[in-house]
Amino acid sequence: MAGIKGAVAFLLLSALAHLVDIFDFKTRSRRRRKGWGGGSRRSGGILRWVVRLSGLCSAAMVMVLLSPSFQSSPPAEAIRSSHYLRFPGGGYNHQLAAASSETKGFAFRQAPRFYNAADCEPPSANGSSVCDSSLVHVAITLDEEYLRGSIAAVHSVLMHAQCPESVFFHFLVSELGMESVVRSAFPGLRFKAYYFDPDRVRWMISTSVRQALDQPLNYARNYLAEILELCVSRVIYLDSDLVVMDDIAKLWRKGLGSKAVGAPEYCHANFTKYFTDRFWSNRRLAATFAGRRPCYFNTGVMVLDLVRWRRAGYTRRIERWMEVQKRGAAPGGAGRIYELGSLPPFLLVFAGQVAPIEHRWNQHGLGGDNVNGSCRDLHPGPVSLLHWSGKGKPWVRLDSNQPCPLDHIWAPYDLYGFAAK
Numbered sequence: 365m366a367g368i369k370g371a372v373a374f375l376l377l378s379a380l381a382h383l384v385d386i387f388d389f390k391t392r393s394r395r396r397r398k399g400w401g402g403g404s405r406r407s408g409g410i411l412r413w414v415v416r417l418s419g420l421c422s423a424a425m426v427m428v429l430l431s432p433s434f435q436s437s438p439p440a441e442a443i444r445s446s447h448y449l450r451f452p453g454g455g456y457n458h459q460l461a462a463a464s465s466e467t468k469g470f471a472f473r474q475a476p477r478f479y480n481a482a483d484c485e486p487p488s489a490n491g492s493s494v495c496d497s498s499l500v501h502v503a504i505t506l507d508e509e510y511l512r513g514s515i516a517a518v519h520s521v522l523m524h525a526q527c528p529e530s531v532f533f534h535f536l537v538s539e540l541g542m543e544s545v546v547r548s549a550f551p552g553l554r555f556k557a558y559y560f561d562p563d564r565v566r567w568m569i570s571t572s573v574r575q576a577l578d579q580p581l582n583y584a585r586n587y588l589a590e591i592l593e594l595c596v597s598r599v600i601y602l603d604s605d606l607v608v609m610d611d612i613a614k615l616w617r618k619g620l621g622s623k624a625v626g627a628p629e630y631c632h633a634n635f636t637k638y639f640t641d642r643f644w645s646n647r648r649l650a651a652t653f654a655g656r657r658p659c660y661f662n663t664g665v666m667v668l669d670l671v672r673w674r675r676a677g678y679t680r681r682i683e684r685w686m687e688v689q690k691r692g693a694a695p696g697g698a699g700r701i702y703e704l705g706s707l708p709p710f711l712l713v714f715a716g717q718v719a720p721i722e723h724r725w726n727q728h729g730l731g732g733d734n735v736n737g738s739c740r741d742l743h744p745g746p747v748s749l750l751h752w753s754g755k756g757k758p759w760v761r762l763d764s765n766q767p768c769p770l771d772h773i774w775a776p777y778d779l780y781g782f783a784a785k
């Protein structure tokens with residue numbers, strides 16, 4: 365019952381914050397109308413107010429219905445103070461650890477401190493070592509463009525974890541200073557930041573259908589077995605454009621059998637479209653999938669057995685396919701074997717050899733699958749994780765006042781907003 369009350373209180377606070385923003389928007393609209401006039405502007409402003417309010421209420425109802433873990437949310441410490449990070453001139457100030465209360469402007473708010481439930485192993489027994497066998501390990505990338513999404517993803521994991529103090533985050537970064545943002549937003553979070561050198565993969569990347577897919581940090585997941593400590597035998601990899609709406613420990617405990625990768629598979633998808641005609645017309649290349657039943661899987665949510673990965677040398681296998689693609693795409697080359705970014709090399713190595721996980725753990729495609737302005741519905745079935753894969757990101761659409769209905773579910777996990785004096 366306490367968990368339900370906490371969830372309701374959280375939703376009410378989120379609604380209040382949105383209403384304050386709406387009121388501020390209406391006030392600014394009235395000021396402009398005093399100078400410009402126009403009755404149509406007045407009716408349009410009221411209509412936008414009604415739409416935003418109804419959308420927020422709908423989202424609150426959907427969150428309660430979709431998220432069974434709200435029934436047992438872990439106790440949270442009240443926010444003692446709000447720390448903010450300002451980014452003057454449009455860029456994040458990563459050297460600023462925790463600004464004073466006088467900071468004004470766009471900012472990341474400080475999340476409450478999350479504690480383990482009574483039946484969790486006491487934090488004192490966990491110790492402080494990353495090698496502690498009781499920890500749940502989660503890896504996420506941090507970069508400027510998707511930092512807001514990464515922070516929201518971490519927030520969602522902590523909110524729904526039964527034992528949030530037992531979750532250890534591994535952040536992969538290509539820019540120094542990112543860890544200060546995390547430390548400011550999540551006091552007491554157990555994490556470690558790892559620098560991933562973009563030059564490690566830059567020479568192997570060939571251009572794809574979307575520039576965002578060509579960023580070297582997208583390929584950092586290929587190197588988790590090398591980057592993380594050898595004592596870390598398993599890790600959950602999460603993209604930055606998702607929220608977890610269930611206890612992450614449930615995903616952690618999924619059995620992988622003899623497989624190195626576990627993920628939701630989508631065998632109804634047209635697998636051939638992920639590779640070019642040149643690939644399928646080349647008998648030697650197409651034979652890659654001989655003896656396998658390859659299915660599409662989204663690499664934004666994976667459980668990785670790092671012991672098996674290291675033993676089989678999967679990092680090098682992925683690199684070899686990237687080299688084949690790079691040579692084929694070069695001037696005078698034989699031609700590309702795929703058009704997307706980091707996904708096809710994973711499919712080439714693992715498709716048909718993945719431990720299947722329930723679809724509830726990756727309700728993906730909510731970003732519209734590169735179709736500008738399209739809104740997607742949920743897949744049939746229960747929901748434990750919502751994933752805005754595709755071009756449209758919820759924070760962008762919310763900020764532009766053009767959200768899709770499901771974007772309102774992402775909003776309560778967002779720690780980004782105006783810092784008031």
